[in-house]
Amino acid sequence: MGVAGVAFVAFAAGSGSGVTKPPEALLDFTPAELAQIAAHGPWPPEPRPDASNRVLNQTRAQAWGASLFFDVRLSAGQQLACASCHQPHRAFQDGLTTAVGRTAGQRNTPGLLDVAQWRWLGWDGAHDSLWSASLTPLLSDGEMQQTVPALAQRVRSTPELAAGYREAFQKALPVDDATLVVDLGKALAAYQASLVSERTPFDDFRDALSRGDAASAASYPLAAQRGLRLFLGEGRCTVCHAGPSFTNGEFGDVGIPFFVPGGVDAGRYKGLEKLLASPYNRLGGFNDAGVQDPRAVSTRHVTLQPRHFGEFRVPSLRQLTHTAPYMHNGSLARLDDVVMHYSELPVERLHTDGERILRPLELSDQQAADLTAYLRSLSR
Template structure:
């Protein structure tokens, strides 16, 4: 082997390589041209017809304005949102004290659980739906059984296959726990009364107020949408070329018949390619009949939480400032169930840790 040390050695090595493959002399220049061309390759705006631009315009802007539920008087109220978040994470609403709403609707898993089928006290019929942007809906659940978010929030509490709770348990918790009684008074302007059914509904309304704050963050599509509407071709060209091609297919295939609007769903029910429908989805002995709720096509994967709720977390002055000092040392337990052995790990949050 030759000596490749020093300038002379390097020239000898380059000559030897060129003799093996003369075209390799052009590789440095080719690499430089590719590097210079990359911005142009990566930032290409496909041509969009007026019809396509109009279709894209209907998918924004994001996020839409907050929607308040006229049937829920604490919808959008900070005190109601704080109370609702606390109740959402409280496993004491369930019969065995081990399951809360957040057991299946996990913030770190896009407010779902990542399972093919939800796991309550046993395996359920369907997968857990995400809670992202749920406050903008008008039907709730895969079969649309809930016509309000608070009505839907009652169902898993009472369902014997899920939390298996009851109105008496929920009402007793609100009346006997000093901090929850305080939070209830803060939200509703009165102490928890003796009507168990009313307290169950009020619990669900508080949880609905919290869930309505779960708004997914903006995506690259939203930046593309806004730039295209503003005539900013340079910014719109940053949208990946593959995504632009996919969007053209999405429009041409009329996917927006079901997945339209800023949420990429009409919130209704349908079956693609199945002409016969017996109504909304129902499970019958393991089978399926009828149409199911059109899921959102808006990207929410691994999205960071973006909310309109107050910056304060439950347990701070927003929860307790209107109540007596007896609530100052309140600690709330929450159970996180492991998927396989269903064992329970309890964590405690005290007031000082909830900011």
């Protein structure tokens, strides 16, 4: 844990006039740690191609999707829009423990920044595309409470919505109701795919290290550097929170209780059942790439296994300071609470799979503060 002298180079090289940021210092990261750090970038990532949605990159569809996202006319009662829960000024979530639509939900509303990166969508992975994940809230009873025929009828009979469709898709409205409704999902997806989170202090640090610019790297707070070392090493956080988005895109159980009023939330187990039964998955007839879609392979090969019970998707760790409360049920209010959770982990509640990776970290106060400082540096 020695401290290299480079920080003072940064100071000496300062312009000498005006306010110079006080120098921090740079931990002596090992080559292995440097490689791990580099793997958490670069940011922003390349957009992920998705041939299942033919309008994904089309500006007309993106613009219409943006207006639909704020349009209460898509909901049965004309009171709820996507943006009611996914609020732009809160990184597209709502700050609530669990969502409240027409009725109270059981899960925390996820933010939508970087949403085009995920292979599986929803805390339970019940969706394999952004457009199918955008249909569910429209058609779910507790949310916007539409049916396919009623929603199609709403679009057909609202001149502005019908005109919006023709402009976005450059064609007449499809006769088939389901095709029309799926196209709403595809326009909504085109908009949401443009929501990419901003670069963070960690990204500047990571890039500075990658180009060997120790002087710039040293302006990254020492507490965050120590937290990063914990994150990569002892904490083993990167096993699941990997890569530029800090998620391996898969599912896990980290000991968050899955009891809900009247039963349990089976998580990935139920999610997979829903995914495989859905007419809107990548194997169904609404995939614009048909059987050629390279991304349909995962859907074809997933199988339902008992270990999926009580697993939830590994969330991204970017922009966390804007997305409290945390976890699938919003049960942890602050980042300190999350760090405390991993510190005191209830091992008896974990799956055998989880136990192999996770154990209570029993962090000192200093270590807990460092890890929180690191997590905070993943936000702008």
